[in-house]
Amino acid sequence: SQTIHQWPATLVQPVGSPLSLECTVEGTSNPNLYWYRQAAGRGLQLLFYSVGIGQISSEVPQNLSASRPQDRQFILSSKKLLLSDSGFYLCAWSPITPELFFGEGSRLTVL
């Protein structure tokens, strides 16, 4: 069966520091991969999605970037964090027939 792993689960970072969140999927090949952000009390905002290695689509211009160095690996990065980057980040994957499966999420607090 397929599983998705996301880490770290919790992160506290100072303003201006870099960020790297990692997500891997097991048990499938060539999944579509997604990064979402969920601000407190709000819905999910799609940040990036990828349909293949090196293919990244950005939905919202911001201080973040994404990369897909391997088929089942998706990385969310920032060179310099802002206070507004705080939130709950969720990685998800979908097979070719669209159906989303989520990781456990990463809580980022920028101080």
Next chain:
Amino acid sequence: KQEVTQIPAALSVPEGENLVLNCSFTDSAIYNLQWFRQDPGKGLTSLLLIQSSQREQTSGRLNASLDKSSGRSTLYIAASQPGDSATYLCAVANFNKFYFGSGTKLNVKP
């Protein structure tokens, strides 16, 4: 652009009550609709997936319906239990993209 709305934003009911959560979307050209449950501080767990050609799906005490032409879906929870307390989100899929509502926060009181 697809917009998804969920009503109500919050709901508090006594244990044992049957309840309905609503989801509406503006563009009926969807591939499917998915209902999720989110517990505090956790990721989203998929509850039900309805393909665009289907009218409803059932899993245990949960039943989800889809009326694509009117842009509406409902999630029916029968005989609610305190363990059902969570936020419920719906999402519609347009090819590779998924659009989410803001969720309904459900509290089932013992």
